[in-house]
Amino acid sequence: MSDQYTYARFWRCALQVNPVGYNSTYRGNEHGFTEADYNQALLSKCLELGIKVVGLADHGSVDSVDTLRNVLEPHGIVVFPGFEIASTEKIHMVCLFAEDTTKDQLHRYLGNLGLTDPKDKVWPSKLGCLELAEAIKNVGGFWYAAHATQANGILFQKSVHTWQRSDLVKAAQIPGAIGDLPPEYKNIVSNKDPNWKRERPIAVINAKDVAKPTDLEDDSATCWIKMTRPSFDAFKVAFLDPESRIRLNSQKDDKPSGEIVSMNISGGYLDGVRIEFSEHLNTVIGGRGTGKSTLLECLRYVLDIPPKSKQAQKLHQEIVKENLGKENGRIEVEVISSAQHGRRYRVSRRYGERPIVRDESDNVSTLQPRDLLPGIDIYGQNEIYELAQDEQSRLQLLDRFLPNDSDYVQRNVSLRKRLQENQQKLVKTLGEVDDLKAQVARLPKLVEQLQGFQSLGIQEKLSKTPLFERERQIAERASDELRHLQDGLTSLLDNFPDLTFISDKALEALPNAALLIPVRETLEKLRQSFERHARELQADLAQGEKQLSDQLGTWKQSLQQGEAELENALRSLPASSGKSGQEVGTAYQRLLQDIERIRPLDARLANYDKLLEAQQQERRNLLAELSDLRDQRTQSLQSAAKKLNRRLDGKLKVKVVPEADRTPLKMFFLESRLEGVGEKRLSWIDDREIVKPSALAQAIREGQGILQVDWGLTPLVAEALVKLPPSRLMELEALELDDRVEISLNVSHGRAEPVFRPLERLSTGQQCTAILHMLLLENVDPLVMDQPEDNLDNAFIAERIVHELRAAKTGRQFLFATHNANIPVFGDAEWIGVFTASENHGSLNFEAQGSIDVPVIRDQVANILEGGREAFIQRKEKYEF
Secondary structure: OOOOOOOOEEEEEEEEEEOOOOHHHHHHOOOOOOOHHHHHHHHHHHHHHHHEEEEEEEEEOOHHHHHHHHHHHHHHHHOOEEEEEEOOOOOOOEEEEOOOOOOHHHHHHHOHHHHHOOOOOOOEEOOOOHHHHHHHHHHEEEEEEEOOOOOOOOOOOOOOOOOOOOOOOOOEOOOOOHOOOOOHHHHHOOOHHHOOOOOOOEEOOOOOOOOOOOHHHOOOHHHEEOOOOOOOHHHHOOOOHHHEEEEEOOOOOOOOOOOOEEEEEOOOEEEEEEOOOOOOEEEEEEEOOOOOOHHHHHHHHHHOOOOOHHHHHHHHHHHHHHHHHHHOEEEEEEEEOOOOOEEEEEEEOOOOOOEEOOOOOOOOOOOOOOHHOOOOOOOOOOHHHHHHHHOOHHHHHHHHHOOEEEEEEEHHHHHHHHHHHHHHHHHHHHHHHHHHHHHHOOHHHHHHHHHHHHHOOOOOOOOOOHHHHHHHHHHHHHHHHHHHHHHHHHHHOOOOOOOHOOHHHHHHHOOOHHHHHHHHHHHHHHHHHHHHHHHHHHHHHHHHHHHHHHHHOOOOHHHHHHHHEEEEEEHHOOOEEOHHHHHHHHHHHHHHHHHHHHHHHHHHHHHHHOOOOOHHHHHHHHHHHHHHHHHHHHHHHHHHHHHHHOOOOOOOOEEOOOOOOOOHHHHHHHHHOOOOOOHHHHHHHHHHHHHHHHHHHHHHHOOOOHHHHHHOOHHHHHHHHHOOOHHHHHHOOOOOOEEEEEEEOOOOOOOOOOOOEEHHHHOOHHHHHHHHHHHHHOOOOOOEEOHHHHOOOOOOOHHHHHHHHHHHOOOOOEEOOOOHHHHHHHHHOOEEEEEEEEEEEOOOOOOOOEOOOOHHHHHHHHHHOOOOOHHHHHHHHHHHO
């Protein structure tokens, strides 16, 4: 499609090119070219600089038009023939005409312009500037005020009345950038001088007199004019909307980073549709059922970006299945990736299969479509309204205004994971401490029971029982210590350095490889040393294990002999309280064993207290770090909101309310199943001005009284809260409440005093307008929307959205399917695709693609979106303007 003119783009234009004799006649210099050489040199320079349109404008002469035109046109350069004349006020005017205007016609035009001395080509006409303008307009020509700020220029001549005729004076030529003009001229050109105020700002161009080919290299010799197919008709249309369609070399458009370049569909309802999109504003129009929504859903399908809501997902799947599934259709798009530094990729997808991404070398990439355009926004019908209702989605809209803090989520996840691990350790430690305390608490009672046994006189006979128990504890501890050594050595062996990462192959082609080799040698020496010591440790451990086994074996034999003697002593004990002597002795023996087992636990409890304090301190540090991170996030969001408010001053206000979403806290308590506490008894959560989960968890730990006095809770609720287990309290203090984004829209129209109304008090259309204001800003990837006007206020579209769209499209690609003429017409869409349907097949031929400067497109826009020419006339008569 590279040879098709299907969308408007900026073409470089040199609009005051002179023939071979101009330099010697008017500048007194010889450039040394013959006419043939001069024309060829002009051609070469035009091709070199990418000049597509040339305006020929010799002073009062058209004699050399055909010679030069015949050289340029065969190479695709469009030539507007014309001339330069002066009015009776001595205002110089460059007059251009359609590309098919003959030299004879040009001579007749010159003859009708009242030149007082046709032989003296710079002598003024006897007609004034406005009279000449009317005459040129009547024969279908176009003129601009040449060198406006210089001698014989319209500004230099201070021709205020002529300047203010917006209907006849459409363009003026200045020498460079607007910002470089003297202040008095800059204010006039910018339409800020009240004495020179025009109904519509003038179009400003650069079109320096080109007297020799190298003059074309000067930035002031050319400008950029947006047209679909370069032609005189499209050229004149551009000056009806100069803000969008005229650019100086000093006014470079921002190149969008992410872009959908083209789209091809084979099979299904849109079989054969091929599109090359503009990098700016694209609109799809057509009657209902012609394929507009289908096109956008196919784009969503190939890029694998499903809708967010279930209802929209269902609709998307139905459209794709109905329009692609029956014929196993295939979609292919070419994209320029913002995330991959402007590289091009082709993404294809057949119905029922996954997308395939190919790079510029046609190799299948591991990247997914979302990796190419991570910031792309695609919204089907009514999805903007759904977005307006969702708090989290509104909050995410602010992310694009945040400074590049990509590690926030990672840090937040890491902190929460560490808090979870800390909670697990704390719960385990607290459980073990509780068990130890319960055991130690038994000791006084056991000692008292022991005294009762001692009165029976069995202490001496069973005196070795506690000693044997202590021996068992020592033997068990010795085995534990041996296992610790074994585990430690295993861990050491598992952590020897693997030097593959710094091998010769890994260092190959690295600029500092020679400096990294000594690093590898040091690590290698350490590994060898550790391996040598590890082998020694393994040998020592094996020897110690054998020795310990033998020693404990000898001890066990002695223990068994001593326990046998105790067994004999138990049999010789007298009966007591209905129990045999052996039963009394066994009970006494067990009591002694329990006492000896519990007594060392006091020391262990002190160690556990230290461990518990360390873990609690770790938790306090983590909670403080999480609080700081959340505060940084909130401050960033508030800063982003301020930035957004500045960008949309007078249209929208955005406010971030920290931790205002109390829903997670209410859900936490409901899931805790507190006795007697339902949703109604949690209304205090919304009633309080400030609720911090961490502060609430601390108050619960401090007791019921604090909750009633400081938090104003009822006794029933307070009593229920203090019964929360420690694990739930730890979850509570780490609970995150989301910030809330409050959006207010200025609902006044025109220049009336702003009236801001919060989102919840807006109509559906106004809510969507507010969200769209935000969507139009700060994104390098495309925005795709299906019929945004369905949920937008029409007045807001015309007054605000279109205005923002015109500004935003210079740095971002947009694609809208629409029934509203404001978007393609006043938004000045670079690409308009007109869908038609016949025999259950949607069609979008090359001839149905273009901009408003293409007559057939303009007619279709009028018929489909505005009801046709008659509707225009009827509205004009009814509105009386």
